[in-house]
Amino acid sequence: xxxxxxxxxxxxxxxxxxxxxxxxxxxxxxxxxxxxxxxxxxxxxxxxxxxxxxxxxxxxxxxxxxxxxxxxxxxxxxxxxxxxxxxxxxxxxxxxxxxxxxxxxxxxxxxxxxxxxxxxxxxxxxxxxxxxxxxxxxxxxxxxxxxxxxxxxxxxxxxxxxxxxxxxxxxxxxxxxxxxxxxxxxxxxxxxxxxxxxxxxxxxxxxxxxxxxxxxxxxxxxxxxxxxxxxxxxxxxxxxxxxxxxxxxxxxxxxxxxxxxxxxxxxxxxxxxxxxxxxxxxxxxxxxxxxxxxxxxxxxxxxxxxxxxxxxxxxxxxxxxxxxxxxxxxxxxxxxxxxxxxxxxxxxxxxxxxxxxxxxxxxxxxxxxxxxxxxxxxxxxxxxxxxxxxxxxxxxxxxxxxxxxxxxxxxxxxxxxxxxxxxxxxxxxxxxxxxxxxxxxxxxxxxxxxxxxxxxxxxxxxxxxxxxxxx
Amino acid sequence: xxxxxxxxxxxxxxxxxxxxxxxxxxxxxxxxxxxxxxxxxxxxxxxxxxxxxxxxxxxxxxxxxxxxxxxxxxxxxxxxxxxxxxxxxxxxxxxxxxxxxxxxxxxxxxxxxxxxxxxxxxxxxxxxxxxxxxxxxxxxxxxxxxxxxxxxxxxxxxxxxxxxxxxxxxxxxxxxxxxxxxxxxxxxxxxxxxxxxxxxxxxxxxxxxxxxxxxxxxxxxxxxxxxxxxxxxxxxxxxxxxxxxxxxxxxxxxxxxxxxxxxxxxxxxxxxxxxxxxxxxxxxxxxxxxx
Numbered sequence: 002x003x004x005x006x007x008x009x010x011x012x013x014x015x016x017x018x019x020x021x022x023x024x025x026x027x028x029x030x031x032x033x034x035x036x037x038x039x040x041x042x043x044x045x046x047x048x049x050x051x052x053x054x055x056x057x058x059x060x061x062x063x064x065x066x067x068x069x070x071x072x073x074x075x076x077x078x079x080x081x082x083x084x085x086x087x088x089x090x091x092x093x094x095x096x097x098x099x100x101x102x103x104x105x106x107x108x109x110x111x112x113x114x115x116x117x118x119x120x121x122x123x124x125x126x127x128x129x130x131x132x133x134x135x136x137x138x139x140x141x142x143x144x145x146x147x148x149x150x151x152x153x154x155x156x157x158x159x160x161x162x163x164x165x166x167x168x169x170x171x172x173x174x175x176x177x178x179x180x181x182x183x184x185x186x187x188x189x190x191x192x193x194x195x196x197x198x199x200x201x202x203x204x205x206x207x208x209x210x211x212x213x214x215x216x217x218x219x220x221x222x223x224x225x226x227x228x229x230x231x232x233x234x235x236x237x238x239x240x241x242x243x244x245x246x247x248x249x250x251x252x253x254x255x256x257x258x259x260x261x262x263x264x265x266x267x268x269x270x271x272x273x274x275x276x277x278x279x280x281x282x283x284x285x286x287x288x289x290x291x292x293x294x295x296x297x298x299x300x301x302x303x304x305x306x307x308x309x310x311x312x313x314x315x316x317x318x319x320x321x322x323x324x325x326x327x328x329x330x331x332x333x334x335x336x337x338x339x340x341x342x343x344x345x346x347x348x349x350x351x352x353x354x355x356x357x358x359x360x361x362x363x364x365x366x367x368x369x370x371x372x373x374x375x376x377x378x379x380x381x382x383x384x385x386x387x388x389x390x391x392x393x394x395x396x397x398x399x400x401x402x403x404x405x406x407x408x409x410x411x412x413x414x415x416x417x418x419x420x421x422x423x424x425x426x427x428x429x430x431x432x433x434x435x436x437x438x439x440x441x442x443x444x445x446x447x448x449x450x451x452x453x454x455x456x457x458x459x460x461x462x463x464x465x466x467x468x469x470x471x472x
Numbered sequence: 473x474x475x476x477x478x479x480x481x482x483x484x485x486x487x488x489x490x491x492x493x494x495x496x497x498x499x500x501x502x503x504x505x506x507x508x509x510x511x512x513x514x515x516x517x518x519x520x521x522x523x524x525x526x527x528x529x530x531x532x533x534x535x536x537x538x539x540x541x542x543x544x545x546x547x548x549x550x551x552x553x554x555x556x557x558x559x560x561x562x563x564x565x566x567x568x569x570x571x572x573x574x575x576x577x578x579x580x581x582x583x584x585x586x587x588x589x590x591x592x593x594x595x596x597x598x599x600x601x602x603x604x605x606x607x608x609x610x611x612x613x614x615x616x617x618x619x620x621x622x623x624x625x626x627x628x629x630x631x632x633x634x635x636x637x638x639x640x641x642x643x644x645x646x647x648x649x650x651x652x653x654x655x656x657x658x659x660x661x662x663x664x665x666x667x668x669x670x671x672x673x674x675x676x677x678x679x680x681x682x683x684x685x686x687x688x689x690x691x692x693x694x695x696x697x698x699x700x701x702x703x704x705x706x707x708x709x710x711x712x713x714x715x716x717x718x719x720x721x722x723x724x725x726x727x728x729x730x731x732x733x734x735x736x737x738x739x740x741x742x743x744x745x746x747x748x749x750x751x752x753x754x755x756x757x758x759x760x761x762x763x
Contacts, residue, residue, distance in 0.1 A: 113726050120512035120730075141513050289620035289709070293596020425727075431710075433726045436532075440710025447709070449622050462532075 070359055072366070073102045073125030077111040080317060084379050092369050099362065109433045119143050124354035126363045130178040132167050132347035133240075133432065137424040139170050139177045140470075145353035148175035150364040160387050164348040164417075178352035181371040182384035183414055185346030186245040187312045188334070192327040194219055194231060194306040203307075203331035205342075209274060212307075212334040216284035219306040229286065234278060235305035237288035238442035239296070240421065240430055241345070245309050246271045248343040248418050250336025254438075259423050260471040262463035264456055267338045273452055274336070276445055287447045297321075309333060312410055316382030319402060329404045330383075332413055343418035349384065385410055424470040429463035437462060499741075506734035516731060523735035532711055533719075533736075539626055540715045544694040546630035547637075551690050552683070555638045559645030560675075573646070580639035588703035591632045595619045619705050625713040633700045637693060641686050648682035649675070680759045688751050695744050716740050 076085055082105045089103045104125075106114050112134065118124050119141075130138065138144050161183060168178040188203060195202055198218045216233025223230045236242040247254060252268030255261065264272075278285040291299055300308035301321035312330065322328060332342060351370060353363040372388055377396040386392045398407045421430065431437025441459045444450035506523055508516035527533050562573045579587065594601045595618035606612040616624045652675060660670050676683075698717040701707055707714035707722065714722070716736065724733035 109726075116725055116728060141511065143513065287617075289617035290597050292617050292620035293592060293598065293600055428727045434711075434714075434722055435706055435708035436711045436714075440708065443709050444622065447617075447620070447622070465530075 069098050069100070070362060071100045071102055072127065072357075072359060072362060073104070074366070075111070075115070075125045075128040076103070076105045077108050077129045077131075078313075078381075079105040079107050080320075081105075081381055084381070088370055088375060088379055091374060092366060095369075096362075101366070109427070112427060112433060119354075122356060124356055126354055126357040126359060127351055127366055128354070130168070130350045130352035132349070132420060133422045133426045133430075135168050135178055135350065135352075136171070136422065137426075137470075138352070140424060143355055144177040145355050145357060145360050145363070146170075146175050146177060147179060147353060147364060147367075150368070151176050151179070154364075154368055159389050161385070161389060161392070164387075167348055167422075168350050168352075178350035179367050179371060180348035180350045180387045181367075181375075182349050182381055182386055183346060184311050184313050184349055184384050185344045185410070185414055185417065186241045186309055186333065187330040187383075187410070187413065188332065189300055189308045189310070189314070189318065190329055190331060191300070191303065191306045192329055194303070194326070198306075202329065203334070205332055207331065207334040209334050209336050213278070213282060213284070216278065216307065217282060220284045229283075231303060232286050232305045233284035234307045234309075235285050235288075235291065235299055236275065236278075236309060237291075237296070237446060238431065238435075238439035239310075240432060240439070241310045243272070243275070243438075243442060244421055245333045245345045246275060246336070248345050249333045249339055250274075251338045251340055251343065252336075253419065254421050255419075255423065258471075259421075261467055262429065262460050264460070267336070269452070269456065270338065271336055272442070272445075272456075276452060279446055280448060288443055289447045301325075312383030313381060314383060315404065315407075319382070322403075327403065329406055330409060332409075342413070342416040344413050344416040345420065346414060346417040347420050347422065348387070383410065385414055423467060425466040429459075429466040437466075502734040502737050505731050506738045508731045509729075510731040510734075511728040512730050513728075519731065523732045526732065527735055527739065532714075535711055536714050536716055536719045539711075539713065540695060542626055543630050543633075543697060543715050544691065546627060547633055547694040547697070548687070548690050550630065550634040551637050551641050551693075552686060554634065555641035555686070556645050556679075556683075558638065558642040559649055562642070563646055563649045573643075576642055577639035579636045582636070584636070584699040584703050587632070587636055588700070592619065592704055595628055619713075620709055622709060622712045625705055625709060626715075629697075629700050629704060629713050632704065633697060636700070637690075641690065644682060644686055645679070648679045652678045677760045684751070684755055684759045688748060691747055691751070692744055695740060695747075 074089065076082075085105070086103065089101045093099060093101055102125075111129075115124065115128065124143065130144070135144075161180075164180055164183055165176060168176050168180060170177055190203055192202065195215070198215075198221075200215045200218050203212070203215070212234075219231065219233035220229060221231045222228065244254070247268045250267045250271040252271050253263075253265050254268055256263045275285075279287055285305070291304070294302065294304070297310070297314055297317050298321060299305050301318055303326065315330070318328065332344070335342070351367045353360055353367070357363050371386075373390065375386060375388065375391065377386075377391055377394060377399075380386050380391065380397070386397070391397060392411065397411075423429075427433045429437050431439030431441075434440075435443070438459050441450070441455040441462075445452050445455045505516060507518060507520055509519050509522070510516035558576055562569055562576065593599075597603060597615075597617040597620060600618070602618070603615040606615040618624050618628045656674050656678075657670055660674060665673065696717050697715050698721065701713055701715055701718040702721070705713045707718055717740065720733045720736045720740065723729045723736060
């Protein structure tokens, strides 16, 4: 028994250590602070920013300059952590009395974490806010009204103000978050695979028939072992994968007021076209075949020659694909009911918590992070910066990198149509748990359920959720 | 040792205090919350039995309940049988047996996130070790997609959960086995009892108090299962592997429905309570404290 006892003692020690480790980690930032803030004495903080934009400085000047402030900032994309850290460091260099406690948490855990922090009244001062959650957060009174700041500091000519409506309170019209970039979904395609199959690249106005024809030629079983080595296309129930096709067929999932789920015929047609790609034409795998591979890795691994997802994946693709093959981006193919292009796009924003103790400083930070200071090398790959001079600059096109047609992003953004975002979206869409619409479509695409059953089931489920918000 | 009447109460006070503040208090709050609509950020709104009515009328809830039962049916016998076999294996007097005891105990103390990474890779449809073995060595033509398959996701989770949990129960069984007097076996073998007879007539009956204890805690473990689901499937595909504890978490923390989640929690408490009650009633019939 003796070794067993020793083992148990060690075990208890391990638990204790783990517990201590945990609490230390939490306290760490506090310990580091003084070191970062020391330079405060040497340099008066106000000078530099004041030089650029006099209007902005009014609120900041109200804060006593020698007061040491720590402000938390949460961001949802760990793959941009390094770039974002550079921006944060720049801000801190200009504000020696300010420490930004910057953290990234990947989605969808990001939302669970924020949700818990909001319940605990402990939200970070500044955090990323998505178009999918903003309505909910405004109506729960969790966000700070930034309209006065926007009126004072923002020159509308310099920003893509068209997307500001998404972050407005539907009643008062005030803005409760500030967009930093515009994102949209695109069709990624593997140029090398297209060349090898002798298929011309996708063009604007590409139809579903042309897309299907290409997908058939791109689906290959190289060694004839019955396992497809390269599918023409792949997708699952994810919002970016599905809605893109629905809108390009002039379809709608929601009623006009976006208060109820009511998929129209065009939307159903899009869903059944997608299902036929798997079960009729065999040009796309059942989603369960890709289990164990991160969704953003399927296209880079060459398992599918085409992929529809957000343009924000451009950065990831550059990293994952490297020089392995050439690739490009194109519009989503048009369905038979399309009357014109309808892109699926929305702004990504930064918001201030209603509980933030330094809203002036928080706004100054947001203004800094979304304005001219974010030069092209610090932007987010496929996201279009909200600040026009940067978005419209030659450098934004990044001609030295793939894809070589980034100007398409700017053009395609003009065709932005509807979205499915509502309060409770995460729940009925199944964004956070893979159930809801995503899960029911998944059953169809996995061949476990038929489309009619799934649509009935999702209508009941989604409306159950929406009824809670719109009785 | 003289002490006043109060002294013993002072000694138990810290525990009672902890129980009241950290267990009974929250339980009472949850009981109240289950009658309200409450998203935590705004004050609760009284709904009377609204949450309970919704609960019994929701398909997803019954699916989750069925999943929980199925998980329990795989998990409890799986853990009990395997841990007993393992305890008997490591109860032998072999050189270096302590090493194996430690080895079998390892999964129990390994972080679930690390375990999940490895098992997800094992279960992966196309590039997973399991399907590689099935197709190449056993010539299975079309192996399942395990974690992404409606039918297989939950059993796959249960297998991982058994693998992870079994070391702990083994340890308790081992302690039980070592308390069985060796003289009984000696006497039995002199009387000509086979190993098999010894197991069923001596080992099992003498272990029954331990077995009962293990049964109760394993059932509770099964109903409470969360980590495995959270790290491996997130309840997917389409809730096929969602179990009650995970469903409670989802409603409370991702859908912001603390009231509904509390109603679910009350239901979970009820079934755990009833199961434990029944077990204790059956105890007198099944458990022998001496031969």
